[in-house]
Amino acid sequence: MNGPSLAVRQRSLGDPSIGFPLWPPLVNGCPATSTAEIAYPLEVDYDYDRVDPALFDQPVGPDLARWAPLLPPLHAPTLGEGGTPLLEVAGVHVKDESRNPTWSHKDRLNRVAVSAAVGAGAPGVVVASSGNHGASAAAYAARAGLPAIVLTSADSPPAVQSFVRAYGARVLTVPAAERWPLMRQIVDRLGYHPVSNLTVTHTGHPFGPEGYKTIAYELFRQLGTVPAAVFAPTGYAELLYGVWKGFTELRRLGVATSAPRMYACEPAAGGPHARAVAEDRPAAIVELGPTDAYAIACPVGGHRGVRALRDSGGEAVLVTDGELREARQDLARQGLWVELSSAAGLAAHRRLGRSFDGPVVCLATSSGFKDLDVGRERAEVLTGATVDDLL
Amino acid sequence: MNGPSLAVRQRSLGDPSIGFPLWPPLVNGCPATSTAEIAYPLEVDYDYDRVDPALFDQPVGPDLARWAPLLPPLHAPTLGEGGTPLLEVAGVHVKDESRNPTWSHKDRLNRVAVSAAVGAGAPGVVVASSGNHGASAAAYAARAGLPAIVLTSADSPPAVQSFVRAYGARVLTVPAAERWPLMRQIVDRLGYHPVSNLTVTHTGHPFGPEGYKTIAYELFRQLGTVPAAVFAPTGYAELLYGVWKGFTELRRLGVATSAPRMYACEPAAGGPHARAVAEDRPAAIVELGPTDAYAIACPVGGHRGVRALRDSGGEAVLVTDGELREARQDLARQGLWVELSSAAGLAAHRRLGRSFDGPVVCLATSSGFKDLDVGRERAEVLTGATVDDLL
Structure with a gap:
């Protein structure tokens, strides 16, 4: 079946x-x-x-x-x-x-997107997110044995910040406007696989x-x-x-x-x-x-x-x-x-x-x-x- | 089956x-x-x-x-x-x-214990708990249309206090030593069904x-x-x-x-x-x-x-x-x-x-x-x- x-x-x-x-x-x-x-x-x-x-x-x-x-x-x-x-x-x-x-x-998405990172042979996963998506990506990356970088902003709730950090990802809290340029650099220079958006309208x-x-x-x-x-x-x-x-x-x-x-x-x-x-x-x-x-x-x-x-x-x-x-x-x-x-x-x-x-x-x-x-x-x-x- | x-x-x-x-x-x-x-x-x-x-x-x-x-x-x-x-x-x-x-x-227990309250014709449910048990009992009571009283103590984490309160139960924060005497009164005088312990060693x-x-x-x-x-x-x-x-x-x-x-x-x-x-x-x-x-x-x-x-x-x-x-x-x-x-x-x-x-x-x-x-x-x-x- x-x-x-x-x-x-x-x-x-x-x-x-x-x-x-x-x-x-x-x-x-x-x-x-x-x-x-x-x-x-x-x-x-x-x-x-x-x-x-x-x-x-x-x-x-x-x-x-x-x-x-x-x-x-x-x-x-x-x-x-x-x-x-x-x-x-x-x-x-x-x-x-x-x-x-x-x-x-978000776990449904991240099972598939982190699988793509593994399948593409990426050395890690990067995601920009203030909450559920970031934590979920971190959890699936951890389960798959891949390092993860989560770019988050300071305005997410305190409990959610603990959540995003729990899975051992590298969590960087940066001003919202700086998240996407930094993610672009991490993709281009470190070869990390992005599991959130990089484009002018959302793809x-x-x-x-x-x-x-x-x-x-x-x-x-x-x-x-x-x-x-x-x-x-x-x-x-x-x-x-x-x-x-x-x-x-x-x-x-x-x-x-x-x-x-x-x-x-x-x-x-x-x-x-x-x-x-x-x-x-x-x-x-x-x-x-x-x-x-x-x-x-x-x-x-x-x-x-x-x-x-x-x-x-x-x-x-x-x-x-x-x-x-x-x-x-x-x-x-x-x-x-x-x-x-x-x-x-x-x-x-x-x-x-x-x-x-x-x-x-x-x-x-x-x-x-x-x-x-x-x-x-x-x-x-x-x-x-x-x-x-x-x- | x-x-x-x-x-x-x-x-x-x-x-x-x-x-x-x-x-x-x-x-x-x-x-x-x-x-x-x-x-x-x-x-x-x-x-x-x-x-x-x-x-x-x-x-x-x-x-x-x-x-x-x-x-x-x-x-x-x-x-x-x-x-x-x-x-x-x-x-x-x-x-x-x-x-x-x-x-x-705790949800497995509370499906059964709140069912007992309903089956016994109780007018409500009472529970002494600082966390998971209280919130779960409140959720099942809410689902069953029964009022619930949760006796909690002040030392539970802030997020858990929001959790316990979320389901619309009456939540009373009382000193730990006062929880069981008060629960006993609520059982004896209001006829509420207790879904946590009342006895000298736990039953x-x-x-x-x-x-x-x-x-x-x-x-x-x-x-x-x-x-x-x-x-x-x-x-x-x-x-x-x-x-x-x-x-x-x-x-x-x-x-x-x-x-x-x-x-x-x-x-x-x-x-x-x-x-x-x-x-x-x-x-x-x-x-x-x-x-x-x-x-x-x-x-x-x-x-x-x-x-x-x-x-x-x-x-x-x-x-x-x-x-x-x-x-x-x-x-x-x-x-x-x-x-x-x-x-x-x-x-x-x-x-x-x-x-x-x-x-x-x-x-x-x-x-x-x-x-x-x-x-x-x-x-x-x-x-x-x-x-x-x-x-």
Whole structure:
């Protein structure tokens, strides 16, 4: 049922007729179609005719290797990523991605992207990130025995700074504007493999969203059908695009007959994908206002998200921090403590106010431990309290 | 394959010939055998003749309901607990219990204990805990629609205090010595169901360790065999006893032919189970010195742990904070960031220095986010750094 990777080439999202060999991963975006203003990403193409549809009969569980035929080669060992539960909460289906090895969805991407680093023979991995992505990349690099450099900024929460440092990576806290130039130097001079973005609009790692595809495969198994809509917290839209691609593959392979509408759930303080769609552009860059949803607070968007929204008939939905806080609290009061950014799916579903003819899935990307307000409250000690004080 | 609970009665661990009806759960220990010095716990007995051995053929996955015949009735809804990965790290098999709904093993207990509260018709749940147990109980109570009161102390880490408060429970921070008298009042006067201990030596909830049994069932499936040894971070030894009971059931049902040696991994600052075994007593209370392993720092032990150690041919192993830190770092440098207490399994395995004729499992109970030193380090911002600074 499993088997080797059937990945055959990289293909440009700027012009799907343009292909490139699978190796090396083109970490600078499509060299043929990108311009000075818009960088086009690449995706991975497979020998789909050789996929055994029985692949989708297997139970949901940890380790992406179960989907190996439809992933790039997995050279990096697993930490048991994926196989996360789907829970009915607050009237929707919530995919609890906090149940991954480093407690966010990023582990799916990093199993694949660090595998690319190993496969490319890189001496190390470099990533620019203030949180989940950096820690996850560090964990997978550690598991694979590769050194890692994480370029982070000082504004991430204290607990998250401990998290990023825990896995033994070299962590450099630098001003935000200096992160990308420094990453470029580390790539060019040390030969480290970048697992975050290097281009003017976001392209990221060409293999990265392939890891997120597995969420679509799992949802199809867990629901027994294709959902009508998927709401994804959206920063650079790698998650949104990856999940969308997974559903298109299920349809292409004849396993499913439909695909969901995809919703990019962006903080109202920014929203580059909302802007790009509104202005009918391939990608956009926006001013970013203040928001506590730091995990999805991105001024720079990319073409992947625009493609997922257009091709699926979905929309970008902007949500305020107030709406995020309310959704986060409602999830917590039903037993799920998610990061503020992770509540964007439920918040956007509510704001959209649209009903769907089928299951609605909200992706909850990460754990509540990673928020800015964690650990801020000091407990007041009550002495001599009795039950009467509780009445 | 699944089906209703086959639980039939509560049975005394003080004298196995003494049984009680299954309901109500006897939350004050065995009323027949306990003395002023030693409280004896109860366990749950099943109609084992009616268990279909095919129960153990099902895949490992979330939701304890898959093991329903061998659990007390599950009246509380799932949060997707259990089904955690087993990873080969540092020469042992590590069961990563940080992959539970509130990122610790406690979710297995609380699915069962909060179910008991629902089944008993209690108007709420009360728990005394500084961390994982309190947050987990609050989450399951929230999911079940029951109010919860958590009695906590001021010395838990700031991030953990946010965690415990997140699920909407009433959290009271009281001096440690006042927690149990206040809990007693809440039980007696409000009728709240206690999901932590009320007795002189530890007995805890009579149904609680049943949730931990599922770890044994999962390990048997994941390894394809019974491990030779299981190392469990040990505070009150509910985990140790529960896992042991699960293996004895597999043997009793003819599914397995052996059972592992069980190792209680206690902080050297305390160690009531090491003391009880050394002095051949049913349970012990010790002085507790300083340790950062707060999740397993218990002066009060119980009879469950003593039974698991004696009956399995295992031992209690005391580990220092230094040994814990080293084990925690070694796990993190291979991609697993665990709580200091969670590293007790690996630390004790190393200290014991014994080789086994079969797989060795270390239970990693919880996530690194919950430690005392999380968020303490402040990042120094480097400006103008170049790649040359890295060489």
